């Protein structure tokens with residue numbers, strides 16, 4: 560055990576009331592000590608994800624059951640500085656800059672599934688919307704040297720998921736001059752756009768907003784389609800690729816509402832990564848036969864491994880990639896406003912992680928108060 564004895568600090572917890580307004584700001588949290596395998600972190604930034612909204616509303620992955628978990632510290636993404644480590648922790652030391660990793664206590668190369676997701680930070684394990692956090696060491700990796708705390712805080716959930724989509728399937732890693740399609744301006748999609756641009760791939764994006772289309776182009780999208788004006792965007796998007804052969808990668812975050820267009824847009828033997836369900840229920844579910852009819856690979860994936868997170872951190876440093884941040888930054892007391900901003904889809908960019916990549920840099924301005 561390592562003595563820690565933090566001052567009193569602020570953190571956000573789930574309460575018995577579901578919904579964003581049910582989130583509870585605790586003003587006098589404290590941590591007395593950390594266990595042998597634990598690490599005490601002074602948090603500097605956190606970034607919201609769709610997952611955080613889902614949890615606040617009482618959802619669990621794979622179901623829509625309402626399961627409040629009162630007292631759990633919310634938030635899955637964050638960054639900070641280590642203040643103390645337990646006796647058995649060998650890979651970190653006080654003073655190290657870290658980012659969180661969604662799912663700990665499994666081997667570093669273990670694939671994540673919906674069952675393990677239930678134990679993720681902010682869902683089954685105390686999370687990041689706190690001025691000090693106590694984490695199992697396997698829930699952390701070293702932060703990129705080249706990023707601020709705010710930028711680094713956007714990497715864990717949506718960033719890692721996007722990295723896994725584009726690099727996680729052996730033999731299909733995204734390459735220079737390939738074509739990638741991303742959907743909308745949420746955390747996963749903006750991260751995927753930036754990762755693809757960083758390797759020299761060509762990106763086509765969809766969005767519902769003319770204003771956001773401009774931002775997508777600034778971030779490097781070659782073409783942008785409005786999915787409200789052109790609900791059947793699959794064939795028009797494909798027409799942007801040389802010879803109209805289709806995309807090497809389609810990063811699908813809409814689920815049944817978008818998969819039908821995604822398989823029309825992808826090229827023969829290209830990869831459609833099915834990641835989310837933001838499009839809501841569709842009139843018809845897309846049959847598995849769509850993969851046969853369009854001769855493509857459809858790959859479901861959940862977040863990524865801890866080793867992929869380390870690889871992603873190295874990628875970010877090597878490529879000099881700077882995650883796009885939301886225009887708004889909130890202090891920790893205003894985290895609920897950030898949740899509402901994300902709920903209303905006003906954030907952009909942000910990845911995952913986060914209304915910014917929206918970064919909810921909740922702790923940033925509060926250090927001096929601790």
Ligand SMILES: NC(=O)c1ccc[n+]([C@@H]2O[C@H](COP(=O)([O-])OP(=O)(O)OC[C@H]3O[C@@H](n4cnc5c(N)ncnc54)[C@H](OP(=O)(O)O)[C@@H]3O)[C@@H](O)[C@H]2O)c1
Pocket residue numbers: 608609610716717720742743744745746747748765766767768771786812813816817833834835836837838860861862863901904905910911912913914
């Ligand atoms: N599999 C995993 O491990 C994993 C990890 C992270 C997230 N996810 C899932 O991936 C999805 C995205 O997460 P996120 O954090 O990126 O969400 P987010 O930041 O909340 O994304 C919001 C944006 O999605 C876009 N969008 C909504 N419906 C769309 C549609 N029908 N077509 C295209 N774009 C649409 C909108 O973009 P515009 O405003 O530009 O229209 C909206 O602003 C969620 O379902 C989340 O649960 C899964």
